[in-house]
Amino acid sequence: MTRFGLSKQERIKSRKEFQQIFSSGKNLVSFDKKIKATFTAEKNNLEPGVKIAAAVSRKAGIAVWRNRVKRLIKESYRLNKYLLIDFAEKDQYNIRIIFSPYLLNQKYNKIIELKDITPAIVDVMTRVKSSL
RNA sequence: AGAAUAGCCGGGGCAAUUGCUGUCCCGAUUGGGAGAGAGGAAAGUCCGAACUUCGCAGAACAGGAUGCCGGGUAACGCCCGGGAGCCGGAAUCGAAAGUUCCGGUUACGGAAAGUGCCACAGAAAAUAUACCGCCCCGAUUCAUCGGAGUAAGGUUGAAAUGGCAGGGUAAGAGCCUACCGCGGUAAUGGUAACAUUGCCGGUCCCGUAUGGGAUUCCGCUAAUUACGGAACAAGGCAAACCCCAUCCGAAGCAAGGUCAAGCAGAAAGUCUUCCGGUUUUCCGGAACGGGGUUGUUCGCCCUUAGUGCUUUCGGGUAGACCGCUCGAUGUAUGGAGUAAUUCAUAUACUAGACAAAUAAUUGCCUUCCCCGCUUUGCAGGGAAUACAAAAUUCGGCUUAUACGGCUAUUCUAUUU
RNA sequence: GCGCCCAUAGUUCAAUUGGAUAGAAUGUCGGAUUCCGGUUCCGAAGGUUGGAGGUUCGAGCCCUCUUGGGCGUA
Numbered sequence: 001m002t003r004f005g006l007s008k009q010e011r012i013k014s015r016k017e018f019q020q021i022f023s024s025g026k027n028l029v030s031f032d033k034k035i036k037a038t039f040t041a042e043k044n045n046l047e048p049g050v051k052i053a054a055a056v057s058r059k060a061g062i063a064v065w066r067n068r069v070k071r072l073i074k075e076s077y078r079l080n081k082y083l084l085i086d087f088a089e090k091d092q093y094n095i096r097i098i099f100s101p102y103l104l105n106q107k108y109n110k111i112i113e114l115k116d117i118t119p120a121i122v123d124v125m126t127r128v129k130s131s132l
Numbered sequence: 133a134g135a136a137u138a139g140c141c142g143g144g145g146c147a148a149u150u151g152c153u154g155u156c157c158c159g160a161u162u163g164g165g166a167g168a169g170a171g172g173a174a175a176g177u178c179c180g181a182a183c184u185u186c187g188c189a190g191a192a193c194a195g196g197a198u199g200c201c202g203g204g205u206a207a208c209g210c211c212c213g214g215g216a217g218c219c220g221g222a223a224u225c226g227a228a229a230g231u232u233c234c235g236g237u238u239a240c241g242g243a244a245a246g247u248g249c250c251a252c253a254g255a256a257a258a259u260a261u262a263c264c265g266c267c268c269c270g271a272u273u274c275a276u277c278g279g280a281g282u283a284a285g286g287u288u289g290a291a292a293u294g295g296c297a298g299g300g301u302a303a304g305a306g307c308c309u310a311c312c313g314c315g316g317u318a319a320u321g322g323u324a325a326c327a328u329u330g331c332c333g334g335u336c337c338c339g340u341a342u343g344g345g346a347u348u349c350c351g352c353u354a355a356u357u358a359c360g361g362a363a364c365a366a367g368g369c370a371a372a373c374c375c376c377a378u379c380c381g382a383a384g385c386a387a388g389g390u391c392a393a394g395c396a397g398a399a400a401g402u403c404u405u406c407c408g409g410u411u412u413u414c415c416g417g418a419a420c421g422g423g424g425u426u427g428u429u430c431g432c433c434c435u436u437a438g439u440g441c442u443u444u445c446g447g448g449u450a451g452a453c454c455g456c457u458c459g460a461u462g463u464a465u466g467g468a469g470u471a472a473u474u475c476a477u478a479u480a481c482u483a484g485a486c487a488a489a490u491a492a493u494u495g496c497c498u499u500c501c502c503c504g505c506u507u508u509g510c511a512g513g514g515a516a517u518a519c520a521a522a523a524u525u526c527g528g529c530u531u532a533u534a535c536g537g538c539u540a541u542u543c544u545a546u547u548u
Numbered sequence: 549g550c551g552c553c554c555a556u557a558g559u560u561c562a563a564u565u566g567g568a569u570a571g572a573a574u575g576u577c578g579g580a581u582u583c584c585g586g587u588u589c590c591g592a593a594g595g596u597u598g599g600a601g602g603u604u605c606g607a608g609c610c611c612u613c614u615u616g617g618g619c620g621u622a
Contacts, residue, residue: 004150005150005151005152005153006151007150007151008152008153010485012487013486013487013488014487015453015487016450017487018487021211027522053487055487058465062175062520062521062522063175063518063520064520064521067521068491070487070494071152071490071491072491072492074151074152074491075151075491075492078150078151078152078492079150079151079492089450098487111517
């Protein structure tokens, strides 16, 4: 596992996992209310690690905009994932996070950059860490 | 020269680092290397097909779609060419009309198959009818009133029931006559579209292939001529029902196929040893095995003919894989054709994801904008921005598009 | 992917087979009543019928394209 990578093993892929996280996970919102995170965490799991996904509602915007937001979320996490990875491996945590835009939509944020997303993602990650 | 509108074309390039998804090679399961990775509309899902499963002897009905003519095509509601109507421009000295040329546009079959509708106004809106009129007769208070006839003229409306001339009459009228118009029959001649430069099939000739040239019957008939006709008819609407002609089996890649945990079903097999109690397939005890109890050991509890365990079978869920990208394909050259398109040869392989890859950060070039110097150009600053992302695959249509380029039309300004 | 529906005043709904100033309730505004407010009564304004084009003498209604919203199904 590379330091700045985001391979298949680090992403949530199956429909079952999504349903499980949405039904039993907790919600967090970033300081600027741009990003919402739904997450679950188990201690002493046999497969410790962090897996993430980005989910954008169809009502938020058109396909081009939604794809861009998802890519920017994944990029932000990729560059800052060391915040959670080391912690999870040390304490044997199995963490699952789904990021989604909370107060972001195409109507008010037509042009969106990486620097608009990163602070919110980092903030959410530290909140998840401190809540455990 | 500028602006607006419409149409068409393009829709930045190269390189580096980090990261993602397939493919190939090395390696051996951690990984390394090479090379590839969104569009003109990928969109809307409005049409047409391929492909798959189901149904199907054949035909008809229902339902739906299309609708001037011919061609192209795998097919189409698409495209090309042409006809006709409408609109615009130019020319014809000016105006109107007409003619010619150019451009645009059209859901352009049928209203004598039938049904229905046509508000208000108007006499009357489609078997007819009579408000003002016109004419005659009678009454009369000379203002008019009643009766009979008529439809030339007026009035209404989006739309009004052949035209014109003569005769005729109280006034009029296809009431009568001639001509035009209307419809019937025959002949001549002709025949893509409202009848003349086209095309299809067969046959013959020519050509390496696509193709080129010549030509008939039937049916239908604008025109001309002849004969004869009288109910002078046939208002509009089919994006009202409908009629006619042509076409269409249904559902869709979440189609469909292969493998296949778990659960449930069926079949077969298997279930230890010792001791004691009168026989037993029964009872009791011990050991071994299995399960539970706290991660391990001891201990304790349960259990050994039970909804036990093992194997096999068919169907098949979760899941995985195939379908999945080489195709009515692109590019170049040459030939056929007015064109759409097509034929031959050569050459290329160019995304295949599935909570869904194609991103982030930079540098240089190129293009555009602003400002200054001064105008060949140079320095500085800014921007690369639009519409929008494959989801089985093609052919179209429609809609959205910053900026740049080209073409056409219109307007404005300047010069000659 | 397939199939289907809706859009009319600020809001909720009408509008006969296409026929003329698109109607009602509620809300808004003004007036009357009251010492003031509410209730009640009277009056007024408020619509390019989501948008564009076409058919027709005439379109909210018919046809085509388009925008937004909603539903069913696998």
